[in-house]
Amino acid sequence: MPQVLEFKLPDLGEGLTEAEIVRWLVEVGDVVAIDQPVVEVETAKAMVEVPCPYGGVVTARFGEEGSELPVGAPLLTVAVAVGSDDEGTGPDSGSGSGAGTGSGAGSGEVESSGNVLVGYGTGAPVARRRRVRPAAVTAASPARVPAAPAPTPDPVPDAVPGPVAVVSPLVRKLARQHELDLRQLVGSGPDGLILRADVESAIRALAEGTAAPRPASVPTPEVVAESVSAAVSGPAVQRIPLRGVRGAVADKLARSRREIPDATCWVDADATELMAARSAMNSAGGTAAGPKVSVLALLARICTAALARFPELNSTVDLEAREIVRLPEVHLGFAAQTERGLVVPVVRDAQARNAESIGAEIARLTEAARAGRLTPAELTGGTFTLNNYGVFGVDGSTPIINHPEAAMLGVGRIVPKPWVHQGELAVRQVVQLSLTFDHRVCDGGTAGGFLRYIADCVEQPAVLLRTL
Structure with missing residues (x-):
């Protein structure tokens, strides 16, 4: 059964403590070999390709192109094929990874990572995943008796916003460069997916002083103030990070x-x-x-x-x-x-x-x-x-x-x-x-x-x- 392993940004030497993600070389679902380059990063000294020490299927990527990560931060997770008697794969292992019966191997580990598939999954927007309690998973019978009560998911505070329906990292980068809050946009794609055209339309709307498309929810005062300021001042000022x-x-x-x-x-x-x-x-x-x-x-x-x-x-x-x-x-x-x-x-x-x-x-x-x-x-x-x-x-x-x-x-x-x-x-x-x-x-x-x-x-x- 596969085991999900986490690959962290390694120490690149020369006293470097962080790196910027320039380009991902793999997608979620790709099969990677041991020591295959998976991401291209830029440090304060040079631009290098980072190889992954694991071979398997990429289940998640952490960080968007253009974002900075400190050394030791997770880069991606890989599902690696191991023997069925390996530690942490049995239903009674008690690891809390969600790798017990009733779900695909390693799926609980992926879901508990918190940002898997947010912005990198399939074409449809991904709903917020909630981690099921290990006790509820192991207690569920294979027959799925209808009379049994459904397991109660962990409560999610209302103040925590859900994931944004965006697939392309380029769309996120474009919005970040123009200081747009993606949660204030209504996507024109399938099931509300935010496309590049939606972001470009919002940028033009701010430049022309008109209101950009907004969801039915009421925006925060900070978002309103930023939008008004951008509309009054005309074209947005471009900010280029010194990194x-x-x-x-x-x-x-x-x-x-x-x-x-x-x-x-x-x-x-x-x-x-x-x-x-x-x-x-x-x-x-x-x-x-x-x-x-x-x-x-x-x-x-x-x-x-x-x-x-x-x-x-x-x-x-x-x-x-x-x-x-x-x-x-x-x-x-x-x-x-x-x-x-x-x-x-x-x-x-x-x-x-x-x-x-x-x-x-x-x-x-x-x-x-x-x-x-x-x-x-x-x-x-x-x-x-x-x-x-x-x-x-x-x-x-x-x-x-x-x-x-x-x-x-x-x-x-x-x-x-x-x-x-x-x-x-x-x-x-x-x-x-x-x-x-x-x-x-x-x-x-x-x-x-x-x-x-x-x-x-x-x-x-x-x-x-x-x-x-």
């Missing part, structure tokens, strides 16, 4: 501004020779041709050479000990824009890599970032960040340091500009470089020397030969 990756970035940027006394210096550099060197590296001729090297990879290699000369900028500040901690390895972060916001993947031990190796790792991490598959380890532990905002078509910026690092190099777009070259005016490929640094770890002279070395390598790539 997940976006929330983590917001917290880190705010902390950086609070704690780090930063300063910025910048310089224009002639990148014509760097672009020519890159073209030569990526030439298809010869047997030594390998993967193409990007401009970002070359700039990253220049950064590692500069940090070897100016180690002050590859450091962090320990506030409690009042110490500057210089770090021996360069774990180079680079800013990557994704659909879910800005993330900073980290190239480990960049000081030991050449331009080709750095470029391959940047390409791999960028692909994983856009697919939402970066692990927390790939997003933490950076010591210096390279920010190529030139991809957005801008020339300069004063970026915020990626706390707890001490500096960030910004790179603008490389565009043809008038430039004095060898005493004559010429059109050259020019780029603006900016360095934002923590003034606690070094003075302007050190920061200026670092940036000037970067510019010299951009203008004359042969300078790098000293460190290769």
Whole structure:
């Protein structure tokens, strides 16, 4: 007989305590295998798929797409096939799970969970389930004698509202985004089922200042006040929760501004020779041709050479000990824009890599970032960040340091500009470089020397030969 097992949100590591449900990968009634991914969640560090340790039939899901769950909260329940003599499956087990005679195995456990099938069941609205007392279940005879009194269900207080007749989690999410109370809507679907069209109609009604469809019951004063306020103010104000990756970035940027006394210096550099060197590296001729090297990879290699000369900028500040901690390895972060916001993947031990190796790792991490598959380890532990905002078509910026690092190099777009070259005016490929640094770890002279070395390598790539 099957046994219902509960799978809880596991500890995802890196000190994370909660996660947002992005997408369910299984439905109620689906058969899942052991270690099959069942839900996609987003933490403050990355988006990951969570595998289920049980194999069986999914009987319930807990949490809607877009909702947050703490670690240890139930995710779903699975009916697992076990032997008939297993503990808790017999009629006299006294477990109170409702798995005795007179009902399907495990059905009592599912009903007692409190929110099974609410919003995730079949197409018809689900009435509130009431748990039958175990004593009444075991006392019922198989013949169902008509003269026997029916078991008395547990009383349900009138103040506890019943489940909302909504099947789709997308409908619930749409209503939540516009702060609509689904209990105040009348569904147009079968048996009053609330459809997406009903929610969209209510949203339009609020925007136009007209009354949305309401049930016969009298709404609470709070609901009336919210509806009147929305109708008077016009279109609803959109509220975007700061959570997940976006929330983590917001917290880190705010902390950086609070704690780090930063300063910025910048310089224009002639990148014509760097672009020519890159073209030569990526030439298809010869047997030594390998993967193409990007401009970002070359700039990253220049950064590692500069940090070897100016180690002050590859450091962090320990506030409690009042110490500057210089770090021996360069774990180079680079800013990557994704659909879910800005993330900073980290190239480990960049000081030991050449331009080709750095470029391959940047390409791999960028692909994983856009697919939402970066692990927390790939997003933490950076010591210096390279920010190529030139991809957005801008020339300069004063970026915020990626706390707890001490500096960030910004790179603008490389565009043809008038430039004095060898005493004559010429059109050259020019780029603006900016360095934002923590003034606690070094003075302007050190920061200026670092940036000037970067510019010299951009203008004359042969300078790098000293460190290769």
